[in-house]
Each structure stands twice: as C-alpha cells, then as structure tokens.
Amino acid sequence: MNQHELIEKASREVAQNKNTVESDPYRLQFHIMPPVGLLNDPNGFIQFEGVYHLFYQWNPFETSHGSKFWGHYTSTDLINWEMKPIALAPSEWFEKNGCYSGSAVEHEGKMVLFYTGNVKDENDNRETYQCMAISDDGITFEKKGPVIHLPEGYTAHFRDPKVWKKDDTWYMVLGAQSVDEQGKVVLYSSSDLKTWNFHGDITGSEMNGLGSFGYMWECPDMFELDGKDVMLVSPQGLEPEGDLYQNLFQAGYFVGKLSYDTPFYKHGTFTELDRGFDFYAPQTTVDEKGRRLLFAWMGITDENEKYQPTIKKGWIHAMTLPRVLSLKGEQVYQQPVEELQQMRKDEVSYDDVQIRTIDVTLKGIEGTSLELLLEEIQCENGSFEIRFRGDARFIFSEKEQKMSLYRKSFKDGSLESRHCQIDEINKLQIFLDTSSVEIFVNDGAEVFTARYYPEVENESITFSADTMVHFQLKKWNLEHSKLNKGK
Ligand code: FRU
DSSP, rough: OOHHHHHHHHHHHHHHHHHHTTTTTOOSSSOOOOSSSEEEEEEEEEEEEEEEEEEEEETTOSSSSSSSSEEEEEESSSOEEEOOOOOOOOSSGTTTTOOOOOOEEEEETTTEEEEEEEETTTOOOOEEEEEEEEEESSOEEEEEEEEOOOOEEEEEEEEEEEEEEEETEEEEEEEEEETTTEEEEEEESSSSSSSOEEEEEEEEETTTOOOOOSEEEEEEEEETTTEOOOEEEEEEEEOOOOOBOSSSSSSSEEEEEEEEETTTEEEEOOEOOOOOOEEEEEEEEEOOOOOOOEEESSOOSSTTTTGGGGGGTTOOOOOOOOOOEEEETTTEEEEEGGGGGEEEEEEEEEEEEESSSSSBOOTTBBBBSEEEEEEEEOOOOOOOEEEEEEEEEEEEEEETTEEEEEEOOOOTTOEEEEEOOSSSOEEEEEEEEEEEEEEEETTEEEEEEOOOOOOOOOBBBEESSSOOEEHHHHHHEEOOOOOTTTO
16 A cells, blocks of 8 residues: 555544544543554654654554554643644555654754664565655655665664764664674764764673673663763563563663764663653653653553553553653653643642551542642651552552552453662652553652553542651642644
C-alpha cells in the first residue's frame, strides 16, 4: 500500500474504534495515549517554532507490535495535546516493516526527522536503514530515504538515531549490536545531515569497564547537562541483581565525557532512571527555556504486555508525564514540568497529618485523577504506606532504608514489587491517573512509574504507619486535558 492508502486505512481504524476506545474507564485523563492500537517509544520530541511536537511509535491496527507508524501530537503548554495527521507510514521498500524510532532537529527553518527503516523478508531476516524526512511546517513530511546503511561489524539490530548539533557539526548516536552480540552505541557525524561519517563504538557492553552488559542497546540519547555529557540508553539482556534490573529491559543513564576527537565516551556506572514497572525508551529535547525535557514510554515489551486490560477496548500503553532533568553531582534528577501545576484544581490541604495506625483515610483525599504532595515527612524508624484505590501500594521502611511499590499483576492478580534503597524520604509528589501512578521522591532523586488497574469505582487513598509519621499534605484534582481532541 502506498503512504496515502496506509494513512487512510489507519484513519478509518481510528474513527471506527473511537467509541469503544473512549468508553474505557481506564482511559487516562492527562497522559498521551494512542487513539487506537499500540503506542510505544516517544520519537522526534522537539520544540519547533514555539510548538512542542511529540511523535510516537504506533501500530494503529493491532494492540501488539508490528509495522510501526509515527503518530503525532503537538502542544503549546505540555498539558493540552492535539492530535495531528500521521507523520510517517511504512510504505516504502526501505521501511516496509516499520518506521522505527528516531529523533527530530531543526535546520534552516525546517524540521528534519531521522528514523530507522525496518525491513524483514519472508524468513524474518532483518535489514535496517537510517532514513531522513523533511518538513517545512512540522506537519507533512517528505521522505528522503536512507542516509546510512549498515556498516560492517554489526547485526541488523542497528537503530534509533538521535541527532544533535555541537558547534557546526551534526552528531548521531545509534543503538547497535556487534556481530559478537554485545550491545553498543555508535557515533556518526555530518556537516550537512545527508552525508554521515561513521566513527564506530563509543561505549557498550564489554567496554568502559562494564563487563558483559546486554546483547542490544536501544534508543540512546546523548546531551550535555550542567557541563557533563549524559547518555540515556535502554539496554536489553541485563540479569536482575538484587533490587536492580527487575523489568525485562532497562532504561537508565551514564554520566561522563564524550571526547569528540577520539571519539570515545568515558563514563561511570549505569543507573536506572525509574524504579517502577513501566518505563522504557526515554527521549529528551532541549526547549526554548533551555530545559532538558524527557518523555518515556510508560510501558515495556515483555511477556505480560498482552494481559493489559485496555486491550479489550482496542488500545494499549501511554507516555509518562513530561519531566525536566537536572544533575546533582553524578545523579540525574527528574521533576514533573512546572506547567502541570496549571491542571490543579479543588485544593485540599492539611498542615500536620499524623498517622500511627493502619488504613487511615482523610476527608477530601480521594479520587482517580489527582496530584498528592507530601512535604516535611518525618518517619520515626518505622514504616509508612500509602495505598492507592485499594490496589497499588507505596511503602517506605525507615528501618530498611528501602522504598517499595506493589501492584497486582495484569496476568493473574498476584502481587508484584519493585524496590529501591533510600536513606530518608522528606517529600513525595504523586500523580495518579485512572490507571497509572508516578511517584517523584525527594524532588525527583528517584521516580517510580507504573500502570495499575484498580476497581473502577474505588477512589480511596489510605495511609498506614507502624510508628508515628508526620507530614504536610496537599491534594488537587487534575483538570482533564484536551488530549486526543482535534484532527
Ligand atoms: C524500543 C524499540 C526500538 C525500535 C522501536 C520499534 O522499544 O524496540 O528499538 O526502534 O521500539 O517500535
């Protein structure tokens, strides 16, 4: 099918399923979702001529992975997102099995996209092409075809171009797998965005003192933060280590120095960006205010994906809230963008909450789409729990210096948990949506992100403690955004 036919077909799919999708009580109120089908990675995140553009990996026809399109939303305030026409459909020979993940830059007043053309033959043999597409208005794109072919020494798991400019040169990092099946990040440079020079691996498994560190690295993103070079990447194939690496795939960061001459990226240890269940393939951009903003896929490809209950209503997955990154020492902090405060309404405030028993409820502290802010938390050597809508539970144990998030498995209702060490908790900022929870701990030193599916009618929030816990509490209902309205 040509691009036009594919887009028509996808648009019909959206229209035909609209009522079913929108009737889902688990449809989120203030997160980006696909209008139908499956959403995964954020792509092409950029502020272009004042407008934020977020593209996403999208299979409009199924709630499973397949030949991906680039869906498209825009916003002027990072809260209200408008659906735009499909940006890329997998119509050409170099992308026929998917317009896979990539990024956007602005050059000479145009928006330029780089993405991976994924091709498979009848025996599932893969080919990969790094492709370019250009737009004058940021809405319709002209495909320019492949600008990079697979170099020697790598398998066809070679994808997800992230492009940036330093001085007068363009650079691109790509996720790769070497022929000996080690995950790598490779670097290219270009003076005109069309001709790209290959510089080889800049880091990866069996490099930089990492030892064996995964068979494939996806979605690298390299940027400067506070004078240091930070790289986000999503490695596949890490074995669980205590509380770490509990999801099937990880998403985390390194802090270091990219020496552009050698080129080589010297960095420290890998740290997971999120401690919850659903966070993958993050992508950043720098906006006109100079902020380093991040979106991630609030989901992950694993064996339980197919049990997500929203599948019954024809859709699956969402984006995280947008976060702003900062660096303190070698640690990346993530804060929800301040614009989100504009959604706040119906404030309920408590100056000094004291909890010392189980299942305490507080008047006005309940709901399904809301923000909770707990400040000046004091916990005396015991443990403290918040339970969301009778389902997900966040627990901090001062004795063990550990935080935990529990939820019921989508597959069989059994209890699942994720844990993270922390010395003390003084602040929690929590965003609950109809089927998601995002918990920012101590101003974003750690974050837990998860989907969860409580009983639809259950709006309770309960607090428990086995010693005395004090905190200040504020709660706001969050005004529903105009998400998914528009063309
Ligand atoms: C990460 C990823 C990318 C790829 C895309 C395909 O989730 O596997 O590596 O480009 O998804 O949808």
